[in-house]
Amino acid sequence: MGLEGGFGRISGGRNTNPYFLSTILTNPFVDSFVFSPSIMHTFAGSGYVAGDSGWSDSLSYSIPGGGGFSATAIYAFGEVEGESEGKVGGNVFYRSGGLVATAAVTVVDYAADTGDAADVGDSQTAVLLGATYDFGVATLSAQFQNISDDQGVGDLNTYILGAAIPAGPGSVLAAVAFTDYDDFDERLTVTVGYNYAVTSAFDTYVAFMYDDDDYLDDDGYVFGVGGRYRF
Template identity: 35%
Template sequence: MSSLPHRAAGPSLARRFVRPALWRALAGACLGLCAVEAAAADNLQIYGLVGSYAGSIKRSDNVERATVVGSGGLTTSWWGIRGGEDLGGGTRAIFQLEQFFQPDTGGAGRSPSDPGGFSRSAWVGFSGGFGQLTVGRHTSPYYVSMQMVNPFGASVVFSPLVLQSYVSTFGGVVIGDTVWNNVVQYVSPTVAGLNATVLYAPGEVAGNAGVNNAGVHLRYVQGHWSAVLSAQRVRTAAVAPSTGQQAWLAGAAYDAGWAKLYASAQRTENAVTDIASRTWQLGTSVPVTQGGSVLASVARTTVERPALAQTARNTGALGYDLFLSRRTDVYVTYLYDRVQGRASGNSYALGIRHTF
């Protein structure tokens, strides 16, 4: 007799605990579906690139060789979120949030000096028939132009042009980062293959509006040709001399089918110190297998300092990049580096990239 109440308690417990769990599962599924629908409606995307390489690195000014497993390689690893909302009349509200990361260590950013949040870009704005107007942290259009006119693209590890321009351990002559803060940027509509980007970044120094960064950039892409003409003035960099620098870049690329040819020239002038530099670069990308291309580039930078002898640096890169699929490629690279008056350096690496 005493077992009957015990048996009757079973269904009661099931009603108390199983049904609420079922309702919670159903509610979660509904919320998930709603989130998917909202994402689809606003075109929300999660995307990025992860890459890494292993190799042996020795610059011309290095005494010792280093064996490394590095993050990035041909492209710095990053992930992002972007989306927008149709406001009607052909106008959209848009945003983009992107973060660098280091797959070799799992660290955020390119280095500890990067912002803890979205170090690659963080902006919001509008787009439409008038072009695109955005405010926030942006990749420098000068750096974007540089990517278009050399076969190693954005690589801060293997591109001779980028190394000699932006990487301090290679004597980078361009003051400032590849990413700018506090930017108001306008990108014009493309007409006959030509568009313009204009940006302004106040230094946010009270009582000194002259501390600011600014740039004007023209890009042309039509048929087999690509060309860039970029000019920027930097006054808010943390790297000396922070009193300012002007930089100009001109370059072109021509796709002949059997090869793509690249050429660029750059000039920088630093205020106060009167230090100036000239850089030229030649390169090519030659398809040699199904999905595979040989990449080659050479760059030379000469630096002029008052009352000192002119110095020069020569850097050359040779690589083979093989796409295993639309989103995955593997590559091998060799880098030669020579600073005037010093022993040469030689580096080589094997790497992989995957986009998502």
Template identity: 30%
Template structure:
């Protein structure tokens, strides 16, 4: 069965039970009341994954590089998260998560990346929903990775290439396609509703944190729905700065803002799982805006104890550099255990008026 983001993010039942038992025992020793004991219950979990691959990369218009790389199927990271029971259905929650590059022992996804760039937040969980604040994974990123066969792979996922390897994020080649900004927002606050029979919604707002720049902002809203074999998502995102207030102009003269809307669907027939995504991106420029249409379709097919993956993505801009972007990928993932898998994959990537790019390799991923 294909690994999911949920499995990585959830606190294990055993760890919570041990923490609860430990809190109760301590409460009895100290003569605490039942209410005080419940409020003392807490848990902290260490978790993460290491993903390394060997192969070759050639970006469109560039040359080929053979390498040992990190994050073939998923970016390597480690994290600490915890909860404390506050009583009456309320809990304090926190998470600190750091990307790292096992191939050279460096922290972060690239030189200059911050230490806890995956997530760094604290919040309150209640019967009425969860509020978190800090550096938060964006809702657009969550929808992007949950509804394509290659999930969060920055090496082999066509949809990740079309959404996140572009303008203002990875300037390896000349393009005005892609989403402005990272997969996480700094100085952000988010509210997420409780789960309603597989449905939940969330809203997020990011501040520029700079005096005199209160009009500089980022915001988004999302819904997720999981019911049996069917799943769906819808998300909208708006930004008028990238990293610091007023910096869009450095990407493109007269750049004012960017908005994007994405929808995704999946359906699991057991012998094949279908994925589909559509995204509309509008770039507001002083001299006139332009938009980009992006579509992705893919499948996963169980073969033996593993599964095969295939995905195709297409993007077309109606202005700016007037580019067409086409990518397809195939791969196979084989689990050696519940926590360790090996994989092989190939990606073909093409832009208008550039030589084609492709990436291929084999790798291993271990979760802890």
């Protein structure tokens, strides 16, 4: 359900989390839930951001873009009837030439049992800063993420660097993410791969990921070859 006009766009129901959009649009592996270090340290598996990539029972408002700027705000109601707590978030994008820069924030209140898996305290605040720049010979990206929980792991910082380098008919992709827990462990994830866009809708890839989380006994390795068709 949505309404769009000169005032912007309002939509209700299940909406994409603006924090998720800022995450995927400023890293070379975009929205891969298997190979993207950004996603692995944010939403996938043992990722640290509560609230998921999409929010149900939510209202979203996007302002009309202008001067390279665009912004979206979102609010989702709690899952427990009679409770007022929920979650709120938003993002801002700036685009100019080869530059894409973004900032995003989410605040999730666990008191209403919002159904989020990462229930580590009374509330969580996550902030993301990201940017990419296309230099022609390569597109470089960087992200910084801070997550603060009232309890559980406390504060943690994530630093992410990435690159996409044209090579032959496709591009070599590389990214590294490092998360430093507050008085806890560390996590390092590195992915390298090659992506070839056969058409605007279909692409093929080969990728390898190494994941070292101090909390776990063993390191993780993932290798994959495949193709994706986007409808």
